[in-house]
Amino acid sequence: MLDSPVVSTDSVVFQLQNSKLAVLLIKRAKSPSKGEWALPGGYNSAGEVTQDAMVRVLRLKAGLDIKMLPLVDQLYTFDTDAVGNNGNAVVVTYMGLGRDIVLKASDTLQSPTFFAVENVPRLPFNHNEIIEYAHKRLAAKLTYTNSVFALLPKFFTLTQLQNAYETILDHKYDKRNFRKKFLSLKMVEPTDKYLHEGAHRPALLYRFRHQKLQTLSRSFD
Amino acid sequence: MLDSPVVSTDSVVFQLQNSKLAVLLIKRAKSPSKGEWALPGGYNSAGEVTQDAMVRVLRLKAGLDIKMLPLVDQLYTFDTDAVGNNGNAVVVTYMGLGRDIVLKASDTLQSPTFFAVENVPRLPFNHNEIIEYAHKRLAAKLTYTNSVFALLPKFFTLTQLQNAYETILDHKYDKRNFRKKFLSLKMVEPTDKYLHEGAHRPALLYRFRHQKLQTLSRSFD
């Protein structure tokens, strides 16, 4: 074995909650920063590939099966000079997108909880920076791919779709133009179902034409 | 020290040569694949951050000072199951863009040479895959940023600019529309110099308005 930096993996798992972008945090079980909120992550053991480390850590610390995440992307690899007193580390980060993730509480888990991104506390290491970076990348991806599909339920209203874009891109859109654009992009198609949910006209439910990542023919902004 | 995968760094350095995209390769000094062409790369030592490893390797093996590269980006981090018999490795890859790079031959270097991307031989490890990936990323970057500036000399003609786009994106553009678009993007501006280079009308030289990476207001395709 060569003398080399240590490899670890951190994951940013996003979903929408109450029309807000939310990120999964856990309570750290070990020093440093024991008991503080942080991104789920951990060291890779020898022979373990970073994707596998991510899967293992999410299951072990958050009780989350990666199959719950329709989209997972590598984000960026950070170099840190020193982690605790273990010398330097290379931290490979991933972003996962999901919907309707229900976390079960359990003594064996580390209090996995979704925090609205705007309410994320100050986190140890560079975890706040990682979340910011992930948010920016997600925003960029929404403009040139169909990646929202991974954040919305199978059936959704155009208002929900618009809300997703508005929260993530932090920008208001005109309802008529937004709808025209998305229908012309052929990203979504109407179903024959309606969502009845209040003292107002029910909303037609749509679905994505593909549940795979695709690049849009014209980008969105 | 924990038991962890080995970290190494590979670099894809591009420049334009005879209106073709070219990539820097070296001859490997060590097994495995000793004597074969490969991307410049190597293991990180403990305490060494991946960017520093890249700088060190390029200087040591290719005699290239990173300051010659106006733009360097992290590309992707690959996991490989086994490298030689050293167990698995995490390979952090970078892409550097340059212009007018003159390589000096030297016994202490490993025959650094630029190969036109279309003539790159079959390389060991996943180096062909890495180059393909870098090429795709570069193509994408040209469409939404001003990153060509790093590949062209300070003063250049619009034909040279168009050639750069055409080679990298593998697409022909209409001369009039191309010029209209780039001038309206305000990416470049005319100077008062001309390039005289043959039995034809001399070409007006332009320069970039910024030598820093910027995102374009409207993307290009």
Next chain:
DNA sequence: ACAAAAGTGTTAAGAATACACCCATGT
């Protein structure tokens, strides 16, 4: 009947595309 969100169309400005000829130079 009222409150609440769903749904819908037109016009104007800007951007993209398609397309062909004259200009300035070196030999």
Next chain:
DNA sequence: ACATGGGTGTATTCTTAACACTTTTGT
């Protein structure tokens, strides 16, 4: 004078952006 690449304009189509009222439902 000719060969070579540099340089330019217009018409059409498509895309974007701005903007306000009617519909359907639950209470």
